Amino acid sequence: MSSPLTPSPQAPARFLVVLDADSTLIENEVIELLAEEAGSLALVADVTERAMRGELDFAESLRGRVATLAGLPESVFRTVSDRIRPTRGVHELIAGIQAAGGRVGVVSGGFHELLDPLGEELGLDVWRANRLEVSGNVLSGRVDGPIIDADAKASALLEWAADAGVPVSRTIAIGDGANDLQMMGVAGLSVAFNAKPAVRERADVVLDNVDLADVLPLLGLRG
Numbered sequence: 001m002s003s004p005l006t007p008s009p010q011a012p013a014r015f016l017v018v019l020d021a022d023s024t025l026i027e028n029e030v031i032e033l034l035a036e037e038a039g040s041l042a043l044v045a046d047v048t049e050r051a052m053r054g055e056l057d058f059a060e061s062l063r064g065r066v067a068t069l070a071g072l073p074e075s076v077f078r079t080v081s082d083r084i085r086p087t088r089g090v091h092e093l094i095a096g097i098q099a100a101g102g103r104v105g106v107v108s109g110g111f112h113e114l115l116d117p118l119g120e121e122l123g124l125d126v127w128r129a130n131r132l133e134v135s136g137n138v139l140s141g142r143v144d145g146p147i148i149d150a151d152a153k154a155s156a157l158l159e160w161a162a163d164a165g166v167p168v169s170r171t172i173a174i175g176d177g178a179n180d181l182q183m184m185g186v187a188g189l190s191v192a193f194n195a196k197p198a199v200r201e202r203a204d205v206v207l208d209n210v211d212l213a214d215v216l217p218l219l220g221l222r223g
Contacts, residue, residue: 012165014101015219017093018157018183020175021108021115021129023052024193025122025212026084030110031065033080040068054178054198058109059147066132070141074134077113084118089213094122096213096221103164107156109148109179125164128156153183174215175199191215 022029035044044065051061094104108115108129119127133144146152161171173180173187176195181202184190192203194210207214216222 013103014166015097015170015172016103016105016157016161016164016166017097017172017174017215017219018105018107018160018187019173019212020153020177020180021106021110021127023176024174025087025090025106025108026118027087027210028084030080030084030114031062033083034069034072034076035065037076037079038069038072040065044068051179052177053196054181058179059149062109062130062147062149063143066143067141069132069139072139074137074139076139081114081117084114086118086122087210087212089211089215090122092213093215094124096216097219098123098125100219100221102219103160103166105156105160107148107153107183109153126160128152150179150182153180154186157183157187172215172219174212189218191218 019025029048031048032041032045035041047061047065050056051058097104103125106119106124106127110129112129112131115127115129128148130148131144133140133142157171157173161168168186169188171187172189172191173184174191174193175184176193176199178196178198181199184203190203192199192206200206205218
């Protein structure tokens with residue numbers, strides 16, 4: 001599921017920028033914040049790093065990591081939400097894109113329960129993520145619904161571009177991990193942001209400075 005991309009009677013958007021969430025839109029890896037609450041941080045952090053490097057199947061690794069969260073109270077979402085920090089420059093990036101007639105989407109291997117309030121706060125146009133199954137006010141340790149993997153990320157970019165009337169050639173994908181590569185491969189421009197080696201090697205542009213406002217010059221929106 002995703003937030004609605006409201007149809008507009010006006011002209012199509014000028015371009016579409018789609019970002020990954022964890023370690024891109026935000027500084028954190030949300031699964032690790034949840035795992036810290038569950039006492040499984042060391043295991044989950046190791047698996048996350050290997051998955052982002054492309055050494056593990058993302059969907060399988062996510063199921064394994066989520067299994068360690070079983071038994072956490074649903075209130076953990078509020079606890080973790082308070083610890084999420086947007087990446088430097090994110091507000092400037094979103095404002096610049098939208099002021100220029102573009103749209104901003106986020107597609108995440110993380111979780112709607114944490115991304116929904118953040119998406120609303122930041123004013124994103126659309127976003128999509130996994131959902132965690134909750135039973136009796138506690139996490140079951142399972143993902144609820146299809147997993148947002150590399151294929152799903154690429155599909156989201158193409159879907160949102162079509163909805164916004166944006167040619168694929170005018171789409172930009174920004175990510176850091178191996179599960180972003182298919183999305184970056186279908187976009188008109190791919191940007192590796194503070195990224196793993198495999199992503200840096202295949203991206204059109206590599207940004208090492210951890211400031212999302214540095215994307216604006218790539219769009220011709222800042223000197």
